[in-house]
Amino acid sequence: MRKKLVAGNWKMHGSQALTRELCAATAAAKPQDVDVVVFPPSLYLREAVQVLAAGGAVGVGAQDVSIHAGEGAYTGEISAAMVADCGAGWAIVGHSERRADFRESDHDVGRKFSAARQAGLKPVLCVGETHADHVAGRTLEVIERQLAAVLDHNPIEAFVSAVIAYEPVWAIGSGLSATPEQAQQVHAFIRSQIRKKDANISPLTRLLYGGSVKAVNAAELFAQPDVDGGLVGGASLNAEEFASICQAAGRQDKR
Ligand SMILES: O=C[C@H](O)COP(=O)(O)O
Numbered sequence: 001m002r003k004k005l006v007a008g009n010w011k012m013h014g015s016q017a018l019t020r021e022l023c024a025a026t027a028a029a030k031p032q033d034v035d036v037v038v039f040p041p042s043l044y045l046r047e048a049v050q051v052l053a054a055g056g057a058v059g060v061g062a063q064d065v066s067i068h069a070g071e072g073a074y075t076g077e078i079s080a081a082m083v084a085d086c087g088a089g090w091a092i093v094g095h096s097e098r099r100a101d102f103r104e105s106d107h108d109v110g111r112k113f114s115a116a117r118q119a120g121l122k123p124v125l126c127v128g129e130t131h132a133d134h135v136a137g138r139t140l141e142v143i144e145r146q147l148a149a150v151l152d153h154n155p156i157e158a159f160v161s162a163v164i165a166y167e168p169v170w171a172i173g174s175g176l177s178a179t180p181e182q183a184q185q186v187h188a189f190i191r192s193q194i195r196k197k198d199a200n201i202s203p204l205t206r207l208l209y210g211g212s213v214k215a216v217n218a219a220e221l222f223a224q225p226d227v228d229g230g231l232v233g234g235a236s237l238n239a240e241e242f243a244s245i246c247q248a249a250g251r252q253d254k255r
Pocket residue numbers: 009095167171172173174175210211212213231232233234235
């Protein structure tokens with residue numbers, strides 16, 4: 001059985017003090033049967049790792065890594081190796097805000113996924129369609145293209161530990177989550193794409209839903225057979241709300 005995973009993407013929020021506070025609260029409230037990872041801004045990775053080192057149960061990751069695997073003259077960039085050197089173990093790649101606001105192509109995301117893996121980080125690959133694609137009925141076509149670009153650069157075996165997060169762009173920060181049925185339909189499609197490459201790996205890959213996940217809707221979303229947890233944005237900045245979401249994931253495994 002796939003262990004549920006709840007990931008908190010803080011985006012560009014926080015401070016050293018908030019990092020210490022949120023990490024301590026998350027560690028204290030973490031259910032044993034759920035994996036939990038926090039993604040603070042990279043500047044605070046070290047702080048998060050230090051606070052969480054005591055328990056060691058909550059993972060830490062970066063929200064993005066450089067496309068460049070080695071060192072070099074890339075002002076402002078942070079490599080996957082640097083993230084790993086700070087003690088973090090995960091990296092989000094291909095978040096829709098990176099794709100849209102920083103013009104990251106599918107190809108770039110494939111290279112970032114590869115850079116994260118090479119540094120020993122577990123990638124959380126984000127895929128998802130825009131509102132325009134959603135209403136035009138192009139959701140599965142977009143997901144297929146985004147996945148294919150990553151699979152072009154990476155072996156299917158990477159998806160034993162890598163995670164895929166389906167985040168419909170129209171649901172992010174909008175308060176309008178996909179319905180559990182909509183999420184399940186896309187997750188089942190993603191799993192079928194992995195199965196086409198390797199039927200032994202597809203049952204192992206964890207698929208997260210992201211987009212306005214809150215304490216009130218988490219249980220219903222996580223109850224879907226192919227939804228293995230959530231990638232939580234806004235609600236991960238509220239310790240109590242995030243703890244409730246983690247607990248909702250834990251209750252699923254007991255059903
Ligand atoms: O990475 C997280 C997602 O963008 C979801 O954000 P949200 O929970 O604020 O909608």
